[in-house]
Amino acid sequence: MRGLTLLALLGACTSSTGADAVPVDGTITRGPIQPVCQVDQPCDGPLVADFVVARNGRAVLNFRTDATGHFSIALAPGSYQVIPSVDAPIMGAGTVSQPLTVVAPETRGVMLQFDTGIR
Helix, strand or coil: CHHHHHHHHHHCCCCCCCCCCEEEEEEEEEECCCCCCCCCCCCCEECCCEEEEEECCEEEEEEECCCCCEEEEEECCEEEEEEECCCCCCCCCCCCCEEEEECCCCEEEEEEEEECCCC
């Protein structure tokens, strides 16, 4: 059912670039990326995927992270959920989300992490 919800959200996406839009940027990671984490080797990595930003269960924006997991978008101030696409390389893709709170005049350095399920 949640996968169908995500498809419905993707179909309803609109941009939020109005006069009240606030610049938002950050990085999205996934982890762990290996079963055993070792000293001097990162255990997390960038999550390169498509995402939907939802507010009150309604899609308001979609975006894609770059090769480093970075994103830069604009949203009105408020509380949102960031949902990875169903084909993202993480556990529960399309059904999990991370909260995002946007405050004016800008929201910079956002760090979101999703679980890969590797143990």
